[in-house]
Amino acid sequence: MDELITLSRKRAPVRLTTILTYVFLSALAVTMVFPFAWMVRTAFIDPKQVFTSSKDVGGFLKWIFPWPPHPDNFAKAAEAVPFGRAYINSIIVAGLVTFGQVFTSSLAAFGFARLKFPGRDKIFLAYLATMMIPGSVTMIPVFILTSKMPLVLDGAIGWLIGSESVLFSSSYYMFRNTYMGRLVGLDSYFTLIVPGMFSAYGTFLLRQFFMSIENDYEEAARIDGCGTWGIYWRIMLPLSRPALATLGIFTFMGSWRAYMWPLIVTYHEDIMTLPILIRSFQGQYNTEWTLLMAASIMHIIPVLIAFIIGQKYFIRGVRIGGIKG
């Protein structure tokens, strides 16, 4: 009997703290998730209902959960500005930036981690040192380079072929009524994609991972007559799939929400990425909250899907990047 009493006494306070923990966590979870619920609610109501509220309980419930839902807002938002095009632009840009960054970073990381060449450690130190330079420092010259590029390129071509009116890279291009922007410079896919394809951070992250792979695989492959490229392509890349996925997810999400660079280099609606188009949409429809919330949901959904698919890699990536960085 005595034992039973002490046992129950011992357990009781634990249970209370557990309950309190759950209550606290649930309250916090509601705070975190409620805004999203409110966003969905606003996106699915009739625009006329936005500014009404009610005092009695029935009216209050109807205010919180308007029924039936009103899905027109999404169609209306999509009709107002070229959302479809911006979606495609964002997917192309984020996709190619991700591919490019993972590819160039893994190549360089392999070089830094596994190959020996003079000046290797100095170059890598230069990479590390630039990681803390604010982006705004480098963005200004890159912007100037971008905006002058078509002129410079056309001038150079003109000088080569001896003509003064070369408009090869200064003009806009169309493909069957579809606006394709310039080849280089402002309003071009080149500018949206290429500067994002190189990353010191990605190189650093993958180098850390490559260093942790055992040497035995490499030696065995060398004995079997595998070249350097083969070691990179057939051994390192397959072995480091989790790290590549991590970098890929990070880069994709970063590129998907990138704001300042696409903002300053796009002027034409058809070449804008999704955040920039939503910003200009916000300028035109700044009181139509149902439409704005619908647009916000359209921006959030792909990131949410990417997160759900790659949650494991994402959380692992935070850990690798954080602890060793």
Next chain:
Amino acid sequence: MKKGKTITTWRRRAALAGYLFILPNALGFLIFTSLPVLASLLLSLCKWDLLTPPKWVGLENFRNLLADVDFWKVPWMAPYEHGFMFNTLVMMMAIPVSILLSLFLATILNQKLRGMVLFRTLFFLPSITAGIGTMLLWMWLLHPDFGIINAVLGNAYEGLSWMYDGVRNVAYWFGGELSAWPPWGGPNGMHPKWLNDVNWAKPSLIMMGLWGSMGGMNMILYLAALQNVPPALYEAAKIDGAGAWQRFWKITWPMVSPTTFFIFIMSIIGGFQGGFQQAHIMTDGGGPAGSTTTIGFYIYQNAYMWFRMGYAASIAWLLFLIVLVLTLINWHASKRFVHYG
């Protein structure tokens, strides 16, 4: 002799392979990072509007920056307005709060209880969805007239009106009359105008920032750090009669101090550069009376709206120097205060 030669050729080929492997990335790095750093340093010594040729002005941009009232002014000195450095620093006040909240959440989630992964995912939601979507969402939540936050505040006011009436009645029985009661002056006066108010705009952004960051990356980093703390330490402390509070400050806090240090530095570096997107989207370019214009937004205005490339570059370099100095100070301080287990 022959053998030595083969080794040299082999080495040379290996070195060539190494250079080829880093070439694509190093080329991009050179064009988009290292050369631009030098270019922006030169640019900060010039005046350039991109239309006329650049003009060498020496340190004039930096002198102008040090004398820029809009940049340095503080609200408690004439002209009683918010300067951009002040705005940036005020927004950064949330950093320690956010870090402590993250650690607090991580310690709770680190318990061996069911459903912690679900909570972790829910807390993580705001930071992965960060971007224009959640910023528009917060503009809507904080809408002065129709936002849910002010609706809740209004209902709370009405719910508490019996209390205000009671006080008014008591005063009446004693022969007095309260004309301006409660002092915040009725349901409408009670609602802050949030993003539209000079004094509330920054707290609004800070509130959104805390919502977005406390369950984000920092919490995940802390969770990882907590899992590396040997449980034996806690057992020993428990046996010695240390309470939860003591266990936290004597064991957890020192053990996670490298993580805290890392997060703190990264947050400060980010904080000095931050605030651009919020200012641009949520407060329509700098907020009421420039009260949400941060250093980052001022650089954007100078460079890409007013085309003062040289001046913008000099502000960017000031930012860089601040970040550099802070990192070095923190780095030295860490040797004294950070415990590497």
